[in-house]
Amino acid sequence: MNSLFDPALDLLEQLLTLLRQSPDGLSEHQLIQQLKSGHCTHIPNLPLRDRLVLFRTHFLVFNALYRLRDRLWAEQSAHLDISPLLIRLMPYRDGAQGLVEHDALRAYYLDEAHLRDTSEADVEHLLQSFWTRMHHGEEQQAALELFGLDARTDYPAIRLRYRQLVSQHHPDRGGSTTRLQSINKAMEILDRYYSPR
Template sequence: MSFDHPEIPEDLTLAGTEGSREPTSWRYLTQKLEQAVAEILLPGPAMISEHDLIKQLTLPPHSIFSENCLQSPLDLFQTHFLTFHTLYRLKNKWLQEHNLVLAMTSVRITLYHYDAEAHSSHNAPVAADPLAEYYLNPKNLFDTSAADVEKLIRDFWLMYVHPHQKQSALDTLGCAPDSDAGQIKARYRRLAMEHHPDRGGNTALFQAITEAYEVLKVYYSL
């Protein structure tokens, strides 16, 4: 696979040293990230969180990401993608060159030595990773807009919001199950104004109304 993308789009502001307005070549950026991640991971620790790794990439001597690289949903996605793109490139490289296994999950990044003689072939760490194809394709970075990221976030939360939470939220707002987005939004605004603590309303009730609306925002794309 070729990684020679001509240059990073101008609106991809997080990629590069903070304050720089010059477009950064894709080759240069990936090489710089690989070098920085290697300097962080190879000496240790054997385990690190993605957040801590990104934090180190914002600090000298690396200073690849700006300090506000996680500020907006799009910034967060781009920073996460670039980080995992780099990790997956190094994963293949380090296994071949250093006999090191780089394992990534949503919680932690782990690096350990792989002893081929001590393991049978059926558990060798070279099984196909469905995420590798996604992160190793820069097109998935350049073609993802802010609207796409918002949809990804909504779809993610839909997997975790249990159906009973939707009905409970509707009950809290006093909305019928067949209420549409406009009716729910109007009902929320009326209740929020009526029960706002600054207007003498009950704080606990106001919080319950707000939390119910947050749940329904996921379902109805409010």
């Protein structure tokens, strides 16, 4: 079968090497920057200011990450935690970290049609729907997703994760002001739901 990703098989190896070199994990931004600085030919070497370029780069990386996670799980060699703010290799544990029966994000990123058929207007709509969720009823879930946490978390874990993300994404350390604003907004929301007051 001819696939958009057949020529990019070694992208998985590049990702695996970078993640092995960073046992504490990397953010998506750090991973993309390291791929670019290593002259990776499998992702666009264009400025990420353009939203469509950003989407396509993000999609290619996450497609490769989910394929890598599936491979590592099949080999029983490691588990790959995947979120935009932290991507990290973890030890393999039989059964405990098995793939869920239906992982909607995995299904999305493994469907090549989303890369091929998504326009700039679609990207704008995706961003708008995220912020709509943040403001209408699903704000807690969206904030937890941004932090890479689930609803079973507790307030100390949220505070710790917040400090980690602020440190990691602060503009003084090469991070994005927009990303930092999103992290701060998510913390305000989680404060309302989890703070012991």
